[in-house]
Amino acid sequence: MERIGGRKANRNKGQMRIIEVILASFIIVFALSFVNILASTPTSPKYEATELEKVGYNALHDLDDQGLLARFVYNQEWENLTSALRVLLPVNVYFNATVYDLNGNALNNAPMFYGDPATFAGFKNIASVTYGLVGYPTKFNATYYEATYVPRILTLQLLRGS
Amino acid sequence: MRKLTRNKRGQFVIIAVLIMAVMIIALAALMNRAVTYYTHEPWEEYLTLIGNIELSSNRLIELSLTNYTNAATPDPNILKNALDQWQINLTRIYPGRGVSLNYSNYFIVPDWNKTSSSSKATASFTVDIASIGLSGYKFTATAFLNLTVLATSTYQINVTVKVEDGRPLTNLGKANFQVSNSSMSFTIMNVTGYYDQREALVYTIECNQTITTPITVSVWDPRGIQVMAKYP
Numbered sequence: 001m002e003r004i005g006g007r008k009a010n011r012n013k014g015q016m017r018i019i020e021v022i023l024a025s026f027i028i029v030f031a032l033s034f035v036n037i038l039a040s041t042p043t044s045p046k047y048e049a050t051e052l053e054k055v056g057y058n059a060l061h062d063l064d065d066q067g068l069l070a071r072f073v074y075n076q077e078w079e080n081l082t083s084a085l086r087v088l089l090p091v092n093v094y095f096n097a098t099v100y101d102l103n104g105n106a107l108n109n110a111p112m113f114y115g116d117p118a119t120f121a122g123f124k125n126i127a128s129v130t131y132g133l134v135g136y137p138t139k140f141n142a143t144y145y146e147a148t149y150v151p152r153i154l155t156l157q158l159l160r161g162s
Numbered sequence: 163m164r165k166l167t168r169n170k171r172g173q174f175v176i177i178a179v180l181i182m183a184v185m186i187i188a189l190a191a192l193m194n195r196a197v198t199y200y201t202h203e204p205w206e207e208y209l210t211l212i213g214n215i216e217l218s219s220n221r222l223i224e225l226s227l228t229n230y231t232n233a234a235t236p237d238p239n240i241l242k243n244a245l246d247q248w249q250i251n252l253t254r255i256y257p258g259r260g261v262s263l264n265y266s267n268y269f270i271v272p273d274w275n276k277t278s279s280s281s282k283a284t285a286s287f288t289v290d291i292a293s294i295g296l297s298g299y300k301f302t303a304t305a306f307l308n309l310t311v312l313a314t315s316t317y318q319i320n321v322t323v324k325v326e327d328g329r330p331l332t333n334l335g336k337a338n339f340q341v342s343n344s345s346m347s348f349t350i351m352n353v354t355g356y357y358d359q360r361e362a363l364v365y366t367i368e369c370n371q372t373i374t375t376p377i378t379v380s381v382w383d384p385r386g387i388q389v390m391a392k393y394p
Contacts, residue, residue, distance in 0.1 A: 017174055025181040032188055057210040064217055067384070102254050131214055132255040134222045134248065137386035143340055145232045145386030147225035149244055151251045 052093065052127030052158040059088035060131045060156065073099055073152050074136035078110040086114050089158070096120050096157040107152070120157055129156040208294050211256065215263065219287055220303040222248050227283040227305045228386035230270050241270050241283060260292025267302075272389075275378075279391040280308040307331075309381045311393035312364065319367040319393070323381055330363035331383055339367055340380040348373065 063069035063084055072081035085095055094115025099107045111117070120126060131154040137147040226241045237243075245265045252263050268285035284304040290297040304326055312320040319341060323331045334353060341348040348369040358364045367379070380390045 014174060018177060021174075021178055021181060025185065028185055029188065032185075032192065054210065057213075061210075061213055061217065064221075070221070102251060129210075130256065132218050132252070134218050135225045137225065137228045139386065142337060143380070143382070145228055145382060145388070147228040147386060149222070149225055149247060151248075151255060153255050 050127070052125075052160060053129055055089060055093060056095070056127060056129040056156045056158045057131070059085060060129065060154065062088060064131070064133070069131075069154075070133055070136045073133055073154065074148075074150075076108070078108050078112050082112045082114070085112075085156075089114075092161045094119060094159050094161050098155050100153045100155065102151055102153070115159075115161060119159065119161075123159050125159060127158040129158070130154075131156065208291060208296065211259070211261075211291065212289060212299060215252065215261070215289055216287075216301050216303070219248065219263075219285070219301075220305070223283050223285055223303045224305040224385045224387065227270060227281055227307075228388075230283070231272060231281050231388035232386065236272075238270075241268055241285065245285060258293070260290070262290040262292070264288045264290075274390045275392045277391060277393055278308065278310040279389050280306065281387055281389050282306045305385070305387065307381070307383050307387045307389050309379065309389040309391045311377075311379055311391050312361070314373050314375060314377065314393060316372055317369055319369070319373065319377070319379060321365050321367065321379060321381070321391075322361045322363065323365065323383070325383070330361070332363065334365060334381070334383075336367075338382050339365075341367060341369055341373075341377060343374055343377045346371075348377075 060069060063072075068084060069081075071077065072084065081097065085097060089095060095113060096115075096117060097108075097112040101107060113120075133152045133154065135147055135149040135151070137145050139145050222244055223241070226244045230236045230240050233240075245268060249263050249265070252261055265285050265287050268283075270283040272281050273279055274281075282305070284302060286300065286302045289299040289301075291299075306326045308322075308324040308328075310322045310324075312322065314320070321339075323334060325331050332355070334355070336350040336353045339350055339353060341350060348371055350367055351370050352368040353365055354368075355363050355365050375394060376392060378390060378392050380388060382388050
């Protein structure tokens with residue numbers, strides 16, 4: 001009888017160990033995921049601009065690939081361009097876009113920015129993307145199109161807000 | 163079976179090892195993310211520049227083909243002139259980067275007035291970027307549009323419209339087509355597309371008059387490139 005009781009006690013001890021381990025592992029996994037959520041990735045002043053350049057270029061390339069960037073620039077749809085960039089760029093990335101001709105004259109009469117323009121003046125880690133466009137076809141009537149070859153330069157300044 | 167029931171400690175060890183392995187993998191993933199988040203790869207900066215040059219060169223070929231196919235008397239040097247201009251302007255768009263663009267094997271071929279007609283322009287490019295010591299980056303830009311008249315009935319014409327790589331062009335409407343014969347131009351009532359197992363997408367052009375062959379069908383794609391096909 002004593003032997004049977006001893007076996008039972010040993011068995012219970014083993015089960016408790018497993019339960020303890022499972023509980024402990026749950027606590028560790030929970031702690032790790034909690035740390036992962038709270039951890040804010042440090043910004044590196046050296047590489048921050050490079051990261052933003054990539055983000056900005058990808059946004060412009062996506063717009064150009066869909067044929068929207070040339071339409072916005074050559075039809076002077078500045079508000080649409082600003083809205084498209086606001087949708088494509090992350091919420092915490094501020095931007096200031098300007099369209100130039102080949103002689104360096106700014107062509108957008110309406111400013112295209114998101115965030116406070118004053119921030120761009122006093123901020124060090126500003127990324128700048130230069131994007132070239134060649135031209136855009138215009139439909140004159142149902143049976144006649146004409147494409148104008150007039151290159152434009154779009155510069156996009158980016159900075160990450162807090 | 164007896165052995166299995168005896169080795170209860172072994173089960174505990176296996177479970178413990180499995181849980182520890184999961185924890186180690188989780189930690190490793192976390193550490194890897196922390197280490198590689200800001201890994202600097204200098205070549206990535208220039209991929210963006212090359213990507214822009216490639217896409218813009220492609221747009222240039224499309225613009226040249228648009229102008230060529232829409233002109234009453236097409237200029238045979240239209241593509242060469244545009245390429246020469248682009249070569250010069252590229253250095254103005256990216257000053258100080260040492261960007262140099264060379265082109266070769268360029269041509270514009272309108273192959274019209276057949277049942278299956280097409281407009282095609284192509285050029286091969288070589289890019290050098292002196293600031294990073296890159297030379298000889300090659301790519302080919304092509305603009306292509308094909309129109310094939312499959313069949314006609316009393317009021318309807320079935321056609322396919324394809325772009326580069328034989329991909330069917332979607333979202334075309336009656337504003338994109340024109341139908342005529344030797345004596346008149348037909349009014350297009352409606353253009354609908356349907357799936358075809360062989361052609362993928364077939365457009366049905368519905369006219370308001372009885373279609374008498376031979377007919378000429380023209381199409382303009384959203385880039386403004388035109389193709390004219392004749393049937394039969």
